[in-house]
Each structure stands twice: as C-alpha cells, then as structure tokens.
Amino acid sequence: MLNTIITGSGHFLPERIVKNSDFLNYEFYDEAGIRIEKTNQEIIQKFQEITEIEERRYAENNLYTSDIATIAAQRAIEDAGIDKEDLDYVIVANNYGDIDAEHRQVDNMPSIATRVKHKLGIKNNKCRPYDMLFGCPGWIEGIILAHHIFMSGTAKKALIIGADTLSRAVDPHDRTAMIFADGAGAIVLEAKEGTEKMGILSYDTISDSMDEMTYLLNDVSLKSDYEGSKINIKMRGRKVYEYALRKVPALIKRVIDNSGVEFTNINKVLLHQANAKMDYAMVERLHKLYNITDFDHDIAPMTVQKLGNTSVATVPTMYDLIQKKQLGNHEFHSGDHIVLGAVGAGMNINAIVYKMP
CATH class of the missing domain: 3.40.47.10 (Thiolase/Chalcone synthase)
Structure with a gap:
C-alpha cells in the first residue's frame, strides 16, 4: 500500500530573544483608540498569566520569511538524505510573504515558495512551488494537499514548510503584539510503498x-x-x-x-x-x-x-x-x-x- 511518510525535518529559530520586559516602554491603546491607564507592568503581568508567554524570537532585520524558510528547508532535506532535484513540490505556508523590517512592506511576488526554490538552488523545472495561504493551519493543510497529490500517483516527494515573520506584522500599540513571533519549520514528505499502513x-x-x-x-x-x-x-x-x-x-x-x-x-x-x-x-x-x-x-x-x-x-x-x-x-x-x-x-x-x- 502507498503511504505518506515524513522522512526528514528541520527548523530555524532566530537568535534574537525578546522578553516581556522589552515591552515596558511601549504605549498600549484599547479598541476605542484610548491609551490604557494601567501600567505596562500590570498589562504584561496579566498577559503572561493568560498566555504563559515569557519570551519570543524575532528575526534579524536582514532575514526575510523566505530566508528562514530556506534554512529550515535545507535542514529537512539534509535530514531526509534526498537529492533536492527529486522534489516534485515545494509548498510554503505563510501569511505575509517577505516583510521589510524597516518599512513593513509586504512582498509576495514571486511567491515565497518560488523564492525558496531559487534559494535552495533547485533547477528542476518540474518542481512546482506553491504558497499555502490558510492562516495558522497552513502547514498542516500543505501536508494534506501533498498527501492528495501522492495518492493520485503523480508525485512522490514534497517539501512542506511553515514560515512567518509576524513580529513585522503587528501593531506596536496593541497588547496582542506580545503574542506573535518569528520562526520556520519544514519536513520532507514522501510517498512510500509498505506492507502496513503508516504515516497519514x-x-x-x-x-x-x-x-x-x-x-x-x-x-x-x-x-x-x-x-x-x-x-x-x-x-x-x-x-x-x-x-x-x-x-x-x-x-x-x-x-x-x-x-x-x-x-x-x-x-x-x-x-x-x-x-x-x-x-x-x-x-x-x-x-x-x-x-x-x-x-x-x-x-x-x-x-x-x-x-x-x-x-x-x-x-x-x-x-x-x-x-x-x-x-x-x-x-x-x-x-x-x-x-x-x-x-x-x-x-x-x-x-x-x-x-x-
């Protein structure tokens, strides 16, 4: 029987750690546009009680979503031990494309998947790059899409990546800005014949x-x-x-x-x-x-x-x-x-x- 199996994985976490205390000098406003009267210490303490978030990672300004996606992807490819030229699909789940750290300009043409394919140096023009825009469930939906393709018998290997630099897509005056962070994770997914049901x-x-x-x-x-x-x-x-x-x-x-x-x-x-x-x-x-x-x-x-x-x-x-x-x-x-x-x-x-x- 044909199974959909994860054969390799990788991730990238930025080195820059942003602690809750780094938000002490922010100006937070409510939904009516009025500055919140509580101290930032109180706001942050309440935030941490609810979310348990103590710190998060932000990408360095010179790194874009496609960059950190590529790093995670390369690590997954190496972990799987495959030839990148054998990939049939590169699917990148993201929400904002590449965002400039200074001007916060969103750029997603060509697609992030196309950029990742380019940065990985994949020359195979039968390898199709797709962006998956599906909110936070996008990476899992990318797996589901690849699984459907595998079951059709038209592909055998896919790279599924989830990457975002959400720190550049937040309102610094909104308390929810403290929730979001940057990172990338990737897997190599393969269609494998087996005698028992495995994988998905x-x-x-x-x-x-x-x-x-x-x-x-x-x-x-x-x-x-x-x-x-x-x-x-x-x-x-x-x-x-x-x-x-x-x-x-x-x-x-x-x-x-x-x-x-x-x-x-x-x-x-x-x-x-x-x-x-x-x-x-x-x-x-x-x-x-x-x-x-x-x-x-x-x-x-x-x-x-x-x-x-x-x-x-x-x-x-x-x-x-x-x-x-x-x-x-x-x-x-x-x-x-x-x-x-x-x-x-x-x-x-x-x-x-x-x-x-």
Whole structure:
C-alpha cells in the first residue's frame, strides 16, 4: 500500500530573544483608540498569566520569511538524505510573504515558495512551488494537499514548510503584539510503498468564513496617529478562544475516530499555540469528549512559553524539536500515533492522525 511518510525535518529559530520586559516602554491603546491607564507592568503581568508567554524570537532585520524558510528547508532535506532535484513540490505556508523590517512592506511576488526554490538552488523545472495561504493551519493543510497529490500517483516527494515573520506584522500599540513571533519549520514528505499502513492515517479540514472571518484580520493601528504600516494583525481574542474550544476538540475527535485508532493509543497531540490557556482548555475538552478527566498533560507538548506564537511554524518546529530530542523529555517512537492540529485565520481548522514509521 502507498503511504505518506515524513522522512526528514528541520527548523530555524532566530537568535534574537525578546522578553516581556522589552515591552515596558511601549504605549498600549484599547479598541476605542484610548491609551490604557494601567501600567505596562500590570498589562504584561496579566498577559503572561493568560498566555504563559515569557519570551519570543524575532528575526534579524536582514532575514526575510523566505530566508528562514530556506534554512529550515535545507535542514529537512539534509535530514531526509534526498537529492533536492527529486522534489516534485515545494509548498510554503505563510501569511505575509517577505516583510521589510524597516518599512513593513509586504512582498509576495514571486511567491515565497518560488523564492525558496531559487534559494535552495533547485533547477528542476518540474518542481512546482506553491504558497499555502490558510492562516495558522497552513502547514498542516500543505501536508494534506501533498498527501492528495501522492495518492493520485503523480508525485512522490514534497517539501512542506511553515514560515512567518509576524513580529513585522503587528501593531506596536496593541497588547496582542506580545503574542506573535518569528520562526520556520519544514519536513520532507514522501510517498512510500509498505506492507502496513503508516504515516497519514486520517485527516480533516473545516472552514467557517462568515462572521468568523473577522476574528483575525488586518487593520490600522489602535493609535490614530501611528505612522507605521496599515497592515497589522488584529485578533478578537475572546472570539478566537470561544471558537477554538467549540470546534477544535470536536474535529480532532472525528479525525481520531476515522483513523481507527483508540484515543488511549494517541501518544502526542501537537497543537498550534497562540496562548497556553487556550491549548490547555482544548486538550482538556478533547479528553472530556472521551469521558476522560484524569490524564498526563505531557500528551500535548508546549513551546509557546519560550517561542510565542509563530503561526504556521509552530507545529513543524515542535515536531522537529521532539524528533531531535530537543524538547525536554518528549520523544517519538516507532509505532507512535500523533495528532497534528491547528486553528487560525479564516477561521480554519485542520488535523491529521499520523503513525510514526
């Protein structure tokens, strides 16, 4: 039988660490455009209580999304031990293309995938570069797309990357700016014949794009005379939180049930992370759907405390850290069943059940 298998992974985290204390001199405004009266110390303390974010990584000014995507991709290619010229697809999940650090100009033509293919030096003109614009679930959706292509028999190897420099797409006068960060993660995905089912066992995606479309979007700064970019992430945190708790656990349960794997045999749940409180709640609700109230919280590793919300890079980075045994005591074993899941702008949700070879 034909299986879709991850054969290599890599990630890139910028060296520049930005701590919560670095926001002490910021001017924060509310949704009405009025400066918040609380001290920044109070604002930051409340922020950390909710999100658990202590620090995040920002890319150096000379690095663009396509640069950090290329670094992660090169590491995945080397890990897989493949010839880059054998790749049929380069799929790059991102949200803002390349953003200039100074002027915050968004540039995505040619596509980020095309730029990555160029920077990797791939000459094969049968290798197709695609950008996946799907919010935070984009990297997982890239895997799902490649899997469909593999099952059609028209391709055998794909490079799936998630990369963003969200620190350049935030409003410095919005408290939510402290959530977002930069990073990149990548995998090599291959179609492999096998005698038993491995790799992707099941998957699903939903998209609610009516009122939900406004939960995450771009808008002007909260500060009326801000002279920076007019393209800034705006997140209606409460709406996102409520939507995620209502929809994500139910979708993940459906994907697990469709995989034929008992929930008690799921070893890890790798979720996109915007804030710790939301992820804890989603994992708890997922267990409750199976009438389980007492469980090992290590089933859902967390990186948001030190890395912030890196959007499409969160899950692939976490996957690679665990695969390389660089995330505490977390590790994968042959035969493990893992869930990859994400929710984000759209609003889009997806999940995959994957069996480690």
